[in-house]
Amino acid sequence: MSDIKMRVSGVEKSFPGVKALSDINFSLRKGTVHALCGENGAGKSTLMKIIMGIYKADKGQIYIDDQPVTIRSPIQAMELGISMIAQELNYVSDLSVEENLFLGRLPVTKLGRVDWKKVRTDAKRFLKEEGLSYAPDQKLKTLTVSDIQMLEITKAITNNAQIIIMDEPTSSITEREVGILFEKIAELKKKGVSIIYISHKMDEVFQIADDITILMDGTVVSTDRAEDLDMDTVISRMVGRKIENVYPKEQVELGEMALEVKGLNKEGIFENINFHARKGEIVGFAGLVGAGRTETMRAIFGLDPYDSGAIYINGREEKIRSPEDSIKKHLVMLSENRREEGIIPPRSVEENASLASLKNFIFGGYAHRKKERNDVKEMFEKMNVKTPSMDTEISKLSGGNQQKVLLTRWMLCDPEVMILDEPTRGIDVGAKFEIYKLMTAMVREKRAVIMVSSELPELLGMCDRIYVMCQGRITGCVERGADFSQETIMRFATGIGEG
């Protein structure tokens, strides 16, 4: 038997009007991690959906253990030993751990009644085998994303999965949890399980992948052993061009104080927050997940209340009680949750873009749709938004383009202070670069940009100053040119660098 677990040969798939995949060849070796890299829309998810039996390929063949197979449904895929851990985990939060573990395959007694005794004993055994500490009757909503991910993996293993597809598994878990996940992956490899790993995070890919396949525009660009590649090569192959400078940072002369926050408190969430941002400055906020960065920004933007403290915009103290107030004062915030707090899925890109600045288009109670369209169009050009038309529903665009539409929404408010909370989360390398360029353009126009990010390289690459938060407090501030390094920031972020 060869060491190839699964082989995808000459797979093609077209959708009306567009070729999503053409002549895909791809081999997954037994007991290895095979990373799949590509920009959004490169065809990764279409390929995975074909492997999972959700889509039917127009052409081509999939072989498992050198046997040709036809996969018509996810259930069939599961029977063939293929499981997928989706990016957005599917689970029922009100069900218990054991119920989720056996969802869709609950054992029944002869009378057709669910055999809860067996469920409990089996669940206990599985959890013990996998070294998971939670109780079988615990409700899923009491678990963290990482716990649930582990549970999903356990579910896959107990289903005798030989191939596990992981789609962006680290997009919403903490660094420590990433460590746990990677240990698990190493363990799975030892057991001979093959893993297809989809991620935008290059450092992770290089940390765990044995093979790397790069997709672009529905074709395979290359498949190589990871040790034969470096990050720059992968990135340039993914985007089909060379990105000269990953961070297009420009030094801009700093102007007056744009935002000053003094002694902001919210009991149990953050305390004594003091910071400032000048016109033309990019100020970063670093910290571990749960350090209170997002909560602080939400309070400043008026989304959540705060107990005490003062906020000065352009030197004047402002009382901000709602986003409505802060938008009026030209302070805006791009939320970290594009889906939950950003896009209005069923509406057009144009309506999504003009939403926060509607008053600019309404004179005497009448909305001038033509002016609206022209202004939005102009800003789209400036922000480099790629959309088939102004009437395309925003949910039909790629993540990067959605993000640029949302940036357009805020730029139309002519912000003095722009807070960007994780602006590059979940978008591909090319779009990330464009967002960085837009940030540079914003400060060139003498706006102040505040960037909250969990990715230290981008903070170090783009910011003039970085505040570091830990457990609700600002524990340090590092300046470009001085002690600007990941080590210093991590020391502050973990609370070591204090005092």
Place this chain on the structure above:
Amino acid sequence: MKKNASQYLQKYTIYIVLIVLFAICSLISPYFLSGNNLMNVSKQLCVGLLIAYGEMILIVSGFLDLSAGSVLALAGVLSVSSYKATGSMLVAVVVAITVAVACNVVNAFFVGNCNVPAFIATLGMQQVARGIALYYTGGQNILQLGDFVDIGQGMVFGIPVPVILVVIITVVVWYIVNHTRYGRGIYAIGGNRSAAEASGINTKASIYKSYIINGILVGLAGMIFMARNNAGLPNGATGYEMTGLTAAIVGGTSFVGGIGTVSGTVAGAFIVGLLENVMNLRGINAYIQEIVKGAIIVLAVSFDVISKSKKSGKLIIVKEKPEKGAVTHGTSTESARLQTASKSQCPPEGTQPPDNKQL
């Protein structure tokens, strides 16, 4: 080009269905095209349309109103008795609107401030309002309305007064929905409430406004309903919220929120209205009519959902392909379309009967 044509078709399906239905109706019933009949249809549609606009606005915002029929009856009987007491039409209008708005402010309070699901809050109001109407009248119909009936039965230049009223209201509602900040906001709230809030939209205020507008519409509908029936009926208009909901939904309003148009609602109301009319003309059993109407709601919505899911399945993958770009029914062109649609559908409805009389 072919694709553009099919997308065009999909976008205007509802209007095409309406035209086809109109043609079929005129073929299968000789009386259908008579001026009298068409006038009747439009008069019958008036009350339902007013309720449908309110429901459309609420569904677009992500809510609904199950109390419309009962509040209509309550506002109607109080308006009738205040008219009988004072003889002033102005007082009657003020009472009708005040009562219906008050009920809807209560709805808005529970939905907006207490986060009670709209279904439950307005279900409660449905019983409360009906109860008050029956208690107030002692369950008796109020008769001899005098000139009050003009608002439902009068004619101006040969056009029924309610039809004129509804045409004016249609234009006003269209304007509010498409050209005010509030109107644009409700689409955002229904599409994604958190995102709307984070974009500086005062969602609570919008919820109140939506219910208040609904109240005004229901109040006016109450007057027209009582006048048309020549009596104050505390038991009247039972289930009218369903008529309104049906028109809005058949007209393409999405129950998920964020999608719905005035012109679609008008078309939806006419589709249901014409069907009812032609079934009556053909003497179809009333019970069978119920079955047909019920089936139509489900069919209309499943058609909508299926065609939409097909479209999105296709477009998830279409990233750079500007295939949709060729058809630019823009928001601005859309508003133009709405304008022409409401102009070509509603006012002619008022002006059609005279033309037809000459036929």
